[in-house]
Amino acid sequence: MAESFGRAALVRHGVRAYLLIVAMWVRSTLTYRASFVIMAVGNAAGSGLEFVTILLMFSHIDTLGGFGLPEVALLCGSSATALGLADLLLGNVERLGSRVRDGTLDILLVRPAPVYVQVAADRFALRRVGRLAQAMVVLGWALTRVQVDWTPGRVVLVAAMLLSGAAIFGAIFTLGAAFQFWAQDAAQVQNSFTYGGNAMLQYPPSVFAKDLVRGATFVVPLAFVNWLPALRLMGRDDPLGLPGWVDFMGPVVAAVMCGGAALAWRAGLRGYRSTGS
Amino acid sequence: MTDGTGAETPFIELDGVRKVFQVRRKAGRLRRTKHEVRAVDGISFTVGRGEMVGYIGPNGAGKSTTVKMLTGILVPSAGRIRVAGIDPSRERTGLARRMGVVFGQRTTLWWDLPLRDSYELVRRMYRVPYDTYRKNLDRCVELLDLGPLLAAPVRQLSLGQRMRGDIAAALLHDPEVLYLDEPTIGLDVISKARVRDFLREVNASLDTTVLLTTHDLTDIEQLCRRVMVIDHGRLVYDGGLAGLHEVGESERTLVVDLAREMAPIEGVPGARTVKVEGPRQWLAFPASQSAAPVVAAVAERWPLVDLSVREPDIEDVIARMYTGRAE
Numbered sequence: 001m002a003e004s005f006g007r008a009a010l011v012r013h014g015v016r017a018y019l020l021i022v023a024m025w026v027r028s029t030l031t032y033r034a035s036f037v038i039m040a041v042g043n044a045a046g047s048g049l050e051f052v053t054i055l056l057m058f059s060h061i062d063t064l065g066g067f068g069l070p071e072v073a074l075l076c077g078s079s080a081t082a083l084g085l086a087d088l089l090l091g092n093v094e095r096l097g098s099r100v101r102d103g104t105l106d107i108l109l110v111r112p113a114p115v116y117v118q119v120a121a122d123r124f125a126l127r128r129v130g131r132l133a134q135a136m137v138v139l140g141w142a143l144t145r146v147q148v149d150w151t152p153g154r155v156v157l158v159a160a161m162l163l164s165g166a167a168i169f170g171a172i173f174t175l176g177a178a179f180q181f182w183a184q185d186a187a188q189v190q191n192s193f194t195y196g197g198n199a200m201l202q203y204p205p206s207v208f209a210k211d212l213v214r215g216a217t218f219v220v221p222l223a224f225v226n227w228l229p230a231l232r233l234m235g236r237d238d239p240l241g242l243p244g245w246v247d248f249m250g251p252v253v254a255a256v257m258c259g260g261a262a263l264a265w266r267a268g269l270r271g272y273r274s275t276g277s
Numbered sequence: 278m279t280d281g282t283g284a285e286t287p288f289i290e291l292d293g294v295r296k297v298f299q300v301r302r303k304a305g306r307l308r309r310t311k312h313e314v315r316a317v318d319g320i321s322f323t324v325g326r327g328e329m330v331g332y333i334g335p336n337g338a339g340k341s342t343t344v345k346m347l348t349g350i351l352v353p354s355a356g357r358i359r360v361a362g363i364d365p366s367r368e369r370t371g372l373a374r375r376m377g378v379v380f381g382q383r384t385t386l387w388w389d390l391p392l393r394d395s396y397e398l399v400r401r402m403y404r405v406p407y408d409t410y411r412k413n414l415d416r417c418v419e420l421l422d423l424g425p426l427l428a429a430p431v432r433q434l435s436l437g438q439r440m441r442g443d444i445a446a447a448l449l450h451d452p453e454v455l456y457l458d459e460p461t462i463g464l465d466v467i468s469k470a471r472v473r474d475f476l477r478e479v480n481a482s483l484d485t486t487v488l489l490t491t492h493d494l495t496d497i498e499q500l501c502r503r504v505m506v507i508d509h510g511r512l513v514y515d516g517g518l519a520g521l522h523e524v525g526e527s528e529r530t531l532v533v534d535l536a537r538e539m540a541p542i543e544g545v546p547g548a549r550t551v552k553v554e555g556p557r558q559w560l561a562f563p564a565s566q567s568a569a570p571v572v573a574a575v576a577e578r579w580p581l582v583d584l585s586v587r588e589p590d591i592e593d594v595i596a597r598m599y600t601g602r603a604e
Contacts, residue, residue, distance in 0.1 A: 109349070
């Protein structure tokens with residue numbers, strides 16, 4: 001099918017289908033308006049509390065692992081923004097397992113749209129805008145307070161950091177979902193890397209054991225979500241003493257992760273179609 | 278085995294299709310043993326364009342697996358499938374535009390939105406030209422009596438209303454083929470009748486090829502001139518409904534009312550008494566045999582008052598077919 005359409009047309013087709021389905025879910029959500037408002041506010045408040053924890057900590061201390069409040073806020077805001085973006089756009093791929101279990105994945109397979117797009121848009125949760133907005137407020141505040149000589153290059157670095165961060169989280173969501181083609185109850189495994197990873201990335205790497213930082217760099221490359229680019233932005237060295245160019249590898253790491261996730265998804269879908277559920 | 282496959286270029290073609298699943302089964306606390314399940318075990322048939330075919334079989338016979346392979350959901354383990362000349366498993370999304378699918382127990386409609394919104398999504402996702410959409414929707418609304426339902430959220434519809442809604446959703450993009458998996462399951466008599474009338478109309482006026490799986494043989498009797506019976510993954514019958522009686526070795530029943538209560542009738546060639554109730558007795562004889570000699574033999578020796586002949590029940594025929602194979 002890809003050959004006859006051309007890749008660009010296929011992507012356009014996929015994005016269009018995604019937006020169509022998202023619009024349906026948004027309208028479904030808005031039929032329960034009060035419930036939506038409560039959920040969105042609750043979502044923002046819930047993730048806001050994480051930052052309040054850090055504020056409380058800084059009411060007793062001045063630095064955490066050598067980082068001041070604006071710097072920690074930058075880590076918090078950047079990680080939460082990247083996760084919020086990924087979670088909003090395709091966090092619901094994790095529902096794949098339940099679709100496999102109850103057989104409703106078959107309904108998606110007989111529609112003329114890519115299955116991944118349909119699963120990513122499935123039950124699109126507009127309430128997650130609350131969390132994203134809260135994260136962006138923290139990030140915005142931090143960016144005005146940290147000591148940075150702003151150059152065009154550094155602005156690009158921040159934008160690249162957020163986009164690659166979202167892509168890395170998105171890839172982890174997708175890898176987790178692909179795994180659910182085989183093990184339908186595995187949603188919590190990927191959550192420990194996404195939500196759990198976010199909880200870790202809010203703090204400076206210097207407060208963690210080196211082995212953990214190593215793992216977060218080379219095994220599950222969460223360090224590229226915000227640690228490495230943010231340290232570069234703030235002019236600090238990373239605790240592992242990696243060469244300077246590594247700090248700019250975020251987009252490359254994100255691309256590799258997305259490629260890997262795409263392959264895993266395809267393998268999972270192929271497996272499903274040859275074995276059923 | 279194949280009468281009814283009239284068309285010269287078949288629309289659906291299956292040739293030696295197999296689907297084998299690996300199933301892990303518990304064999305102790307931790308041990309799992311793998312074994313193969315042949316859900317579909319070498320099926321070949323063709324369906325001409327515009328045919329309406331019933332596909333029946335007991336639970337687990339391989340009906341759904343066949344439909345899943347025809348729609349491209351599942352990739353066959355072996356054999357060849359062509360629908361409209363296309364291999365469904367390789368060009369799934371391309372074929373999706375040309376087929377309609379109704380899974381009886383899983384709705385494709387949007388639970389919280391008005392029925393009309395689900396149809397709008399179909400129009401956009403399948404890129405149906407507006408005029409075509411309008412024409413198809415109007416026909417469905419009229420024939421399926423959907424008018425009062427269009428503005429209602431799907432969650433408020435009854436099962437029968439939702440099924441009608443689902444069938445309409447599957448036809449808005451002018452599909453060349455319609456797969457219906459248990460389309461009348463759980464419906465009341467009136468809804469069933471309406472759905473059947475509609476399917477007959479669609480098949481006749483639009484030349485849509487229809488393949489329907491069902492447990493309800495009335496669906497088949499009223500809709501399909503051709504029926505395929507699948508059991509244990511194999512096609513055990515393919516032909517007209519009437520022919521099933523011969524294959525199934527079914528029996529007709531002669532019900533006789535005698536002048537008074539008597540001992541069970543004996544000694545009538547080809548027939549045996551299966552039930553006695555007061556002066557009334559039931560005699561079973563092969564469906565392939567004429568009733569006349571049996572009636573004559575009874576009338577000759579017993580005080581016959583009244584009689585009637587009952588045709589075999591198609592459900593019994595098929596039930597016997599399944600059990601016959603299981604032994």
